[in-house]
Amino acid sequence: MTIESSPTPVVELTGITKRFPGVVANDRVDLRVAEGEIHAVVGENGAGKSTLMKILYGMQSADEGRMQVNGSEVRFSSPAEAIDAGIGMVHQHFMLADNLTVLENVVLGAEPTRRGTIDRRSAHRDLEELGRSYGLDLHPDDLVETLEVGERQRVEIIKVLYRGARVLILDEPTAVLVPQEVEELFRNLRELKSRGHTIIFIDHKLAEVLAIADTITVLRQGRTVTTVDSSEVTAQELAELMVGSELPAPSTEPRASDEHVMLSMQGLSVADADGRSAVDAVNLDVHRGEIVGVAGVEGNGQGELIEAVLGLRPTSGGDLLLDGESMAGWPVRRRREAGIGYVPEDRHRRGLLPDAPLWENAMLGHQTQPPYARGPWLNRSGAREATTRIVSSFDVRTPGIDTSARALSGGNQQKLVIGREMQAGPRMLVAAHPTRGIDVGAQAAVWENLRTARRDGLAVLLVSADLEELIGLADRLVVMLRGRIVAELDPATTTPRLLGGHMTGAAGEATDDEGRTP
Amino acid sequence: MTLRRIALALAAPVCAFTFSIALSSLVLLAVGTSPLEAWLEMLSYGSRLETLVETGNRATQLYLAGIAVAIGFRMNLFNIGVEGQYVLAAMLAAAAGGAVNLPPILHVTLIMVVAMAVGSSFAGVAGYLKVSRGVHEVISTIMLNAVALGLTGFLLRSWLLDEADTTLNMMTPEIPPSGRFPNLNGVVEGLSREITRGRELWGFLLVAILVGVLFHLFLSRTRAGYDLRATGLNPFAAEASGVHPSSTVVRAMLLSGAVAGLIGLPEILGDAHKYDLNFTQGLGFAGIAVALIGRNHAVGVGIAALLFGWLDSAAPILDVVGDTPREIVSILQGVVVLSAVVAFEVVSRIRRATEARDAAEATLPTVAATDGSPS
Numbered sequence: 031m032t033i034e035s036s037p038t039p040v041v042e043l044t045g046i047t048k049r050f051p052g053v054v055a056n057d058r059v060d061l062r063v064a065e066g067e068i069h070a071v072v073g074e075n076g077a078g079k080s081t082l083m084k085i086l087y088g089m090q091s092a093d094e095g096r097m098q099v100n101g102s103e104v105r106f107s108s109p110a111e112a113i114d115a116g117i118g119m120v121h122q123h124f125m126l127a128d129n130l131t132v133l134e135n136v137v138l139g140a141e142p143t144r145r146g147t148i149d150r151r152s153a154h155r156d157l158e159e160l161g162r163s164y165g166l167d168l169h170p171d172d173l174v175e176t177l178e179v180g181e182r183q184r185v186e187i188i189k190v191l192y193r194g195a196r197v198l199i200l201d202e203p204t205a206v207l208v209p210q211e212v213e214e215l216f217r218n219l220r221e222l223k224s225r226g227h228t229i230i231f232i233d234h235k236l237a238e239v240l241a242i243a244d245t246i247t248v249l250r251q252g253r254t255v256t257t258v259d260s261s262e263v264t265a266q267e268l269a270e271l272m273v274g275s276e277l278p279a280p281s282t283e284p285r286a287s288d289e290h291v292m293l294s295m296q297g298l299s300v301a302d303a304d305g306r307s308a309v310d311a312v313n314l315d316v317h318r319g320e321i322v323g324v325a326g327v328e329g330n331g332q333g334e335l336i337e338a339v340l341g342l343r344p345t346s347g348g349d350l351l352l353d354g355e356s357m358a359g360w361p362v363r364r365r366r367e368a369g370i371g372y373v374p375e376d377r378h379r380r381g382l383l384p385d386a387p388l389w390e391n392a393m394l395g396h397q398t399q400p401p402y403a404r405g406p407w408l409n410r411s412g413a414r415e416a417t418t419r420i421v422s423s424f425d426v427r428t429p430g431i432d433t434s435a436r437a438l439s440g441g442n443q444q445k446l447v448i449g450r451e452m453q454a455g456p457r458m459l460v461a462a463h464p465t466r467g468i469d470v471g472a473q474a475a476v477w478e479n480l481r482t483a484r485r486d487g488l489a490v491l492l493v494s495a496d497l498e499e500l501i502g503l504a505d506r507l508v509v510m511l512r513g514r515i516v517a518e519l520d521p522a523t524t525t526p527r528l529l530g531g532h533m534t535g536a537a538g539e540a541t542d543d544e545g546r547t548p
Numbered sequence: 549m550t551l552r553r554i555a556l557a558l559a560a561p562v563c564a565f566t567f568s569i570a571l572s573s574l575v576l577l578a579v580g581t582s583p584l585e586a587w588l589e590m591l592s593y594g595s596r597l598e599t600l601v602e603t604g605n606r607a608t609q610l611y612l613a614g615i616a617v618a619i620g621f622r623m624n625l626f627n628i629g630v631e632g633q634y635v636l637a638a639m640l641a642a643a644a645g646g647a648v649n650l651p652p653i654l655h656v657t658l659i660m661v662v663a664m665a666v667g668s669s670f671a672g673v674a675g676y677l678k679v680s681r682g683v684h685e686v687i688s689t690i691m692l693n694a695v696a697l698g699l700t701g702f703l704l705r706s707w708l709l710d711e712a713d714t715t716l717n718m719m720t721p722e723i724p725p726s727g728r729f730p731n732l733n734g735v736v737e738g739l740s741r742e743i744t745r746g747r748e749l750w751g752f753l754l755v756a757i758l759v760g761v762l763f764h765l766f767l768s769r770t771r772a773g774y775d776l777r778a779t780g781l782n783p784f785a786a787e788a789s790g791v792h793p794s795s796t797v798v799r800a801m802l803l804s805g806a807v808a809g810l811i812g813l814p815e816i817l818g819d820a821h822k823y824d825l826n827f828t829q830g831l832g833f834a835g836i837a838v839a840l841i842g843r844n845h846a847v848g849v850g851i852a853a854l855l856f857g858w859l860d861s862a863a864p865i866l867d868v869v870g871d872t873p874r875e876i877v878s879i880l881q882g883v884v885v886l887s888a889v890v891a892f893e894v895v896s897r898i899r900r901a902t903e904a905r906d907a908a909e910a911t912l913p914t915v916a917a918t919d920g921s922p923s
Contacts (some may be wrong), residue, residue, distance in 0.1 A: 086921070340788065342788060361790075362789075363791070365790075374785075374788060379782075380784050380785050382782065383778055383781040383782050383786075384781070385781055386777075386778075386783065390774070392776070394785060394789045395788065396789075397771055397774050397778075397789065398771060403771050406771055407769055408774055410769070427907075428910055429903075429909070429910045431902055433906070434900075434903055437900065437903035437904045438906070438907050442907070460916065
C-alpha cells in the first residue's frame with residue numbers, strides 16, 4: 031500500500047449499470063475519484079448512491095460497466111477483495127459487537143496471531159499508533175457498549191484503517207450524529223485526507239457536503255448528473271441538480287380540505303430510549319381532505335411522531351385526537367379499527383410478511399374487519415377477492431395472489447401496501463416515505479393514489495425526505511428539527527432551497543416564507 | 549406450476565430420509581455389520597400388526613408433543629419446556645383422576661382438563677417471565693423443566709403416593725374404570741386380525757387427531773391464529789397491524805402448554821391408569837424433532853410422528869436378532885432431523901428464486917411499455 035502521486039484517479043467507475051427486478055438502480059453511472067480528496071456523492075433517496083457504493087465495496091456486482099482502482103481494472107465479488115485492494119467502508123448502521131472491547135472489534139476477522147493465539151500486545155500497539163497518528167481518540171480496552179455514537183463511528187473508521195484501507199467509503203456518516211460529533215468527524219476526515227487517504231462520502235445534507243467535500247458528484251434517478259468542484263457551486267444549485275432543474279409543478283388542484291379536523295396533536299411529546307424528547311410539544315392539525323407534509327432531516331423526530339400516532343410508541347405528554355376523540359390509552363388495533371391507515375417507512379420491517387402470500391399480506395392491519403374477517407374467523411374467500419381487487423385496481427404486477435410478498439419488486443410491494451390501506455377506506459392516512467426506493471412508474475402511481483384519496487376527503491400526514499414529493503403533494507408543509515416544528519410553509523411558494531434551510535436550521539427566521547412568490 | 553410446487557414439497561423429506569438411511573448404513577458398515585440385514589429385519593418386524601399398534605400408540609404421544617412444540621415455533625417461540633410441562637401435568641392429572649369417582653365421560657374430561665390446565669399454567673410461567681422480565685423462553689423453559697421434574701418427584705413422594713400399595717413402585721392411586729379411555733382394538737380387529745392379548749391401540753389417538761384438526765383450523769381460519777402466525781413471520785409488522793406482542797406471547801405459551809399437558813394422557817388413560825416410575829419420559833424433547841421434520845404443519849407433524857413412532861417400535865428387534873446395535877435407530881433419527889432441516893432450507897431457496905423469477909416476468913410488459921412510450 032504505497033501512496034502514488036500519479037494523476038490516474040484512485041477509483042474510476044465507468045458506465046456502471048445495476049438492475050433489480052423492475053428498477054434500474056444505477057444507469058451507466060460514472061465516478062472518478064482523485065487521490066487524496068474528499069469526494070461527496072449526493073442525491074435524493076433512491077438516486078442510487080448506496081447501490082453504487084455497494085458495488086464499489088464488492089457487496090453487489092454490477093450488471094455492466096468497468097471498475098478501475100489505481101489504474102488497473104478490478105472486479106470484486108466480495109468485500110474481502112475490496113479490502114485487499116485498499117477500499118474500506120464505514121456503514122451507516124454500525125457493525126460492532128457491543129460486548130467486545132474496541133480492540134477486539136477492530137481486529138475481529140483480521141486478528142494478528144502469534145503461535146496460534148491472538149497477539150493482543152501487538153494489536154494494542156498498532157491500535158494506539160493508529161489512534162495517535164490520525165487523532166482518533168479511543169481507548170482500546172473500552173467496551174463498545176459503553177461508547178457514544180460518535181465514538182462507535184471512530185471504531186468503525188479505525189477498523190477500516192487497521193485493514194490497510196487507503197480509500198474510505200462513508201455511507202451517510204452524519205445521519206446518526208449530533209452537531210458536535212459531526213464537527214469531530216469532519217476534523218478526523220481532514221486529518222485522514224492530509225495523510226493521503228481518499229474519502230468517498232455519501233450524504234444528502236447539502237450544508238455538510240459543501241463544508242467538507244472537495245469534489246461533488248450528483249446522482250439523480252440512477253444516473254450521474256454531474257461532477258463539480260465544491261468551491262464552484264452553491265447549496266441551491268446543488269439542490270436543483272439533485273431534484274432536476276425543473277421543480278415539480280405545485281399541485282394545481284383546488285384545496286379539498288374543509289375545516290373539519292381529523293387528527294389533532296396537542297402539545298404532543300414523545301421520549302426516546304434515553305428519556306430525551308424525540309418529539310417536543312408538537313401542535314399540528316390535519317384536516318379532512320388535506321395532505322400535511324412533514325419535512326426534516328432524518329432523525330429529527332418524524333419517525334417517533336408517526337409511531338406515536340399509530341400507538342406503537344408511548345407518548346410522554348400532550349394529547350392526540352382522532353376526529354375530536356382522545357386516543358389516549360388506545361392500543362394499536364383500536365386505532366387501526368378507528369380508521370387510521372399506515373404506510374410504514376420500512377415496508378419490509380413494518381409493512382409486510384415477506385414469506386406469506388399476497389392475500390395474507392393484504393389483510394395485515396385489517397385482519398379484524400370485513401371483508402377479511404367474519405367474527406373471530408378469517409374470511410378466506412372474502413380476503414382473496416379483496417386482494418384480487420387491490421392487485422387489479424392498484425396495478426400490482428404479480429403472477430397471482432398466492433405469490434409471496436418477498437418475490438415482488440419494491441415498487442409492487444409498495445403498491446400492495448398503499449392499495450390495502452386505501453381499500454380499507456381510512457379516515458386518516460399516515461404515510462412515511464411512501465415512494466422510497468421504488469421505480470419512477472410506481473412512484474407516479476403512488477402519488478396519483480394519494481391525490482385521489484385526498485380529493486375524496488382523506489386526511490393525510492405525509493413524512494418524506496423527498497422534497498419534490500413534499501412540495502408536489504402537500505397542501506401544507508411543516509418542518510421538524512430536533513423534535514420541534516420550526517416552520518410552516520406554503521408549498522406553492524416554497525423552493526427546495528428554502529425548505530433545506532429550515533431543515534438544517536440554518537435558515538432564517540429572517541426569511542419571510544409566506545410573502546415570497548416564485 | 550402447482551405440480552412443480554408439490555414435487556418440491558415432497559423432494560425435501562424424501563431426500564432427507566434417503567440420505568439418512570445411506571449415512572446410517574455407512575455407520576453400520578463401519579462397525580462391521582450388514583446394513584441390509586438390519587433394515588430388512590426392522591421392516592419385517594415392523595410390519596407385524598402388533599408393532600403397528602405400538603407405532604400408533606407412540607405416534608399419538610409424539611404427535612401431541614410435536615403439535616405443542618409447533619404452536620410455539622409458529623410464532624418463533626421455542627418452548628423447550630414441553631418435557632417438564634407434560635410430566636408434571638400427567639402426574640397431577642393421574643392423581644386427580646385417582647382421587648375421585650365420577651360418571652365415565654365426566655371423569656375422563658376432568659382428567660383432561662386438569663392436565664391441560666397444569667401444562668398451560670406451567671408454560672404460562674415462561675410466557676409471563678418473557679413479557680414482564682424479558683427472560684428468553686429457551687432459558688426459562690429449560691430451567692422450568694428441572695423444576696417440573698423435581699416437583700413431580702417431590703409431590704409423588706410426599707402427598708400423592710398410593711398408601712394402599714405394598715410394592716416398592718411409587719405411584720399415584722389407581723384411576724377407577726370410569727376414568728379410563730376405551731381402546732380401538734375393535735376397529736383394528738374388524739379390519740385385520742385379532743391383536744395379541746395385552747396389546748391395545750389407545751383410543752386417545754382420536755383425541756390427537758382432533759387436536760391436529762383444531763390446530764390447523766386455528767392457525768389458518770381464525771383471526772387469533774393469523775395474529776400468531778403474523779407475529780412469527782414478522783413481529784414488527786404484526787405489531788403495526790395491531791397485534792399486541794406480549795399478550796400474543798402469553799397466549800401462545802398457554803396454548804402450547806395446554807397441548808403439552810395432553811401428551812402423557814394416552815398412556816395414563818389407556819394403559820397405566822396411574823402415574824408411576826415407568827411413565828415414559830423424553831417425549832417433550834422428541835416432540836421438538838417431530839415438529840422440525842413436520843415443518844410445524846398439522847399433516848407434516850403427523851407423518852413425522854408416525855415415522856419416529858415406527859422407528860421406536862421396530863428398533864427393539866435389533867437387540868434380539870443379529871448383531872446390529874439398536875442405537876443405530878437413534879443415529880438415524882438424529883440424521884433425519886438434521887438433513888430434513890437442510891433439505892427444507894434448500895427447497896425454500898429454490899422456491900423463492902423461482903417465485904422471484906415469475907414475479908419479475910409478470911412485471912416485464914410494463915417495463916417494456918414505459919420504455920417504448922412515455923405516458
